[in-house]
Amino acid sequence: MKKILKISIFIFYFLFIGFSLIFHLESGELIAQNFLSFAFSMLKIVPVAFVLIGLFEVWxxxxxxxxxxxxxxxxxxxxxxxxxxxxxxxxxxxxxxxxxxxxxxxxxxxxxxxxxxxxxxxxxxxxxxxxxxxxxxxxxxxxxxxxxxxxxxxxxxxxxxxxxxxxxxxx
Amino acid sequence: MLILYLVTVILVIISFIINKQKTIKALKIAIKKFSKIMPAFLTMLILISIVLYVFPQELIIKYLGIGNKYISTLIASLIGSITLMPGFIAFPLAGILHQQGVPYMVLSAFTTTLMLVGIITFPIEREFLGIKITIIRNLTCFAIAIIVAIVTGFVFGEIGI
Incomplete structure (x- = not known):
């Protein structure tokens, strides 16, 4: 149940973003911008951190x-x-x-x-x-x-x- | 940043030379952990994108720049707890606020809660540390941030004894 709710929130969020980008809704565009800038800055670090954690665990x-x-x-x-x-x-x-x-x-x-x-x-x-x-x-x-x-x-x-x-x- | 990548690549190569199986196992662990935490990260990204839309920088500057410094300190600590900002945004923002005459005490409350307290990172923290520790840690850190802000106020002569 909780999982379904979570997935529907994800879907709703991305639908809203997609809708905003198509129809140039300012609020959605700004939110999308925030999402992307944070996603990029995290994706730069997090995978590397997990590789190091993996090495740490085995060695x-x-x-x-x-x-x-x-x-x-x-x-x-x-x-x-x-x-x-x-x-x-x-x-x-x-x-x-x-x-x-x-x-x-x-x-x-x-x-x-x-x-x-x-x-x-x-x-x-x-x-x-x-x-x-x-x-x-x-x-x-x-x-x-x-x-x-x-x-x-x-x-x-x-x-x-x-x-x-x-x-x-x-x- | 580049150093981190370099170090990681070198470590993986060394590890691979010493023991192939162990290295593959390590990478598998990394992928497994990463995919397990992805939903929590996604939740956090969604939250932060909305929160930063609701509290844009202009609004933060407006609310922290006016009125009673104690109330500003409280507001600053709440905004700092809710939002999440990388240092390269937060400190220049604090610098602007300082130029506008916002007391150090308020800035301290803002930056310290920003660093220590994470309502946005709650989904991730809970995944790794459990809900009880997450709540206790965040409450304790909030209290610490308030103490830091008050001491800062004393040191800079913004509040007298």
């Missing part, structure tokens, strides 16, 4: 991830997560599958949350861009305030969810 041993990012890992696990996030490109939509595969390989939840939060706020190319438009002080304040809060909240959330034996849906 990296579970023990390695468990040791460095797992339940018994030290604070270094958080450092790894932040360093990894600094090199993540795209945005959260790339970080989600990476987080999922890290968790599958045994990384603990608090490290996963730290990685997700950090990949939203401290991607290096993005910070350079940000500081060039809003000033380095702005970027530093944002980074120095948000990063500790991300880590603290990740540890709290991770511990609570682990205690209640929460399991992420497997993919």
């Amino acid at each position: 990296v041993k579970r023990e390695t991830i468990e040791k460095h990012l797992g339940d018994n890992s030290s604070w270094l696990g958080f450092l790894w997560a932040i360093l990894l996030s600094g090199t993540t490109v795209g945005g959260l939509y790339v970080a989600f599958p990476i987080a999922a595969v890290l968790h599958k390989k045994g990384a603990k939840l608090s490290v996963i949350f730290t990685y997700l939060g950090a990949s939203a706020i401290c991607r290096i190319p993005m910070m350079i861009f940000e500081s060039s438009f809003l000033g380095i002080k702005f970027t530093l304040v944002r980074l120095l305030v948000s990063l500790p809060l991300i880590i603290i909240s990740s540890v709290i959330m991770g511990n609570i969810l682990t205690k209640t034996n929460y399991a992420i849906a497997r993919h």
